[in-house]
Amino acid sequence: MSTCLPVALGAGVFAVAFAHVHDVAHWAHQPDWAAWLIASTGELMAIVSILEIRHRSRHVPATGRRWWTMLPPVLTLIAAIGISGAANLAAATGLAANPGPWVQIMAVWPVVAFALVAFTKATRPHAPAANEPAAGTPADGSVPAAVAASGGRASLPTVTGAVPVARTGRGTGRGGQLSTSRTAKPGTKRRTDAELIAALAGVPRNADGTVPIGRMVSALSCGPDRARRLLAAQGLLRTPTVPPAAADAAAPVAA
Numbered sequence: 001m002s003t004c005l006p007v008a009l010g011a012g013v014f015a016v017a018f019a020h021v022h023d024v025a026h027w028a029h030q031p032d033w034a035a036w037l038i039a040s041t042g043e044l045m046a047i048v049s050i051l052e053i054r055h056r057s058r059h060v061p062a063t064g065r066r067w068w069t070m071l072p073p074v075l076t077l078i079a080a081i082g083i084s085g086a087a088n089l090a091a092a093t094g095l096a097a098n099p100g101p102w103v104q105i106m107a108v109w110p111v112v113a114f115a116l117v118a119f120t121k122a123t124r125p126h127a128p129a130a131n132e133p134a135a136g137t138p139a140d141g142s143v144p145a146a147v148a149a150s151g152g153r154a155s156l157p158t159v160t161g162a163v164p165v166a167r168t169g170r171g172t173g174r175g176g177q178l179s180t181s182r183t184a185k186p187g188t189k190r191r192t193d194a195e196l197i198a199a200l201a202g203v204p205r206n207a208d209g210t211v212p213i214g215r216m217v218s219a220l221s222c223g224p225d226r227a228r229r230l231l232a233a234q235g236l237l238r239t240p241t242v243p244p245a246a247a248d249a250a251a252p253v254a255a
Helices: 004-027 032-059 071-092 102-122 145-149 193-202 213-220 224-233 244-250
Strands: none
Touching (some): 004 032, 004 102, 032 071, 071 102, 193 213, 213 224
16 A cells, blocks of 8 residues: 555656646647657656666665765756646646747757756766675786785784683693693784783782792783793792602612
8 A cells, every 4th residue: 555655646646747748848839749758758757766766775885875876866856847847837827828938948858858867877876796806806806916926825914922721621730731822912012021020020929929830821921931931030930849758769779
């Protein structure tokens, strides 16, 4: 119902406007066949402009739509409504008097109608094709020189930092083994030893004043080898104590 009513209303308006434009064109000394053609231009212009407005609304993205995108079809629609409305008013007042400027209007109207429709079609925005190359790719499909020089492999960003990885649970001891693999954070800068030593002051200590290697790795995002070296240099590395039984077993037997 929502579609049938506008179509029926449009058909009735087109029929009345078609008859009035034909009568005015014939009254303005146009041949009968030319009067029929002039009468059909208003309806055709309105249909073309409405279809073009719907097409541009659907296929032109809102981000790339400018105020002049809808200007050509809107001007065509306004011209079609204007000529139909003026013809209706002229027919309502009677066509017995001298046509006056209607002679010139009807003579030039076919050219104006064709120009507006052609302008509407010629200014339709370009819709990107499915096989159109992406941005940064040459239009001829050639491989960029940098990719060709690397054997077809794109260059990867340089790894400048590391983040700690959770324990795997498969190493020796109760706590498992800390994986030495690191995943770089894009854009992070590798800190110097002096910066790590300064930041080490904020890492919690054990009761004996030492700092576990795993705690420093998690807090300062550095490798375990580097953490061990810095902790040993600062005297914060905990050295394992050897049980007396193990020390006696390791002592050499006197001859």
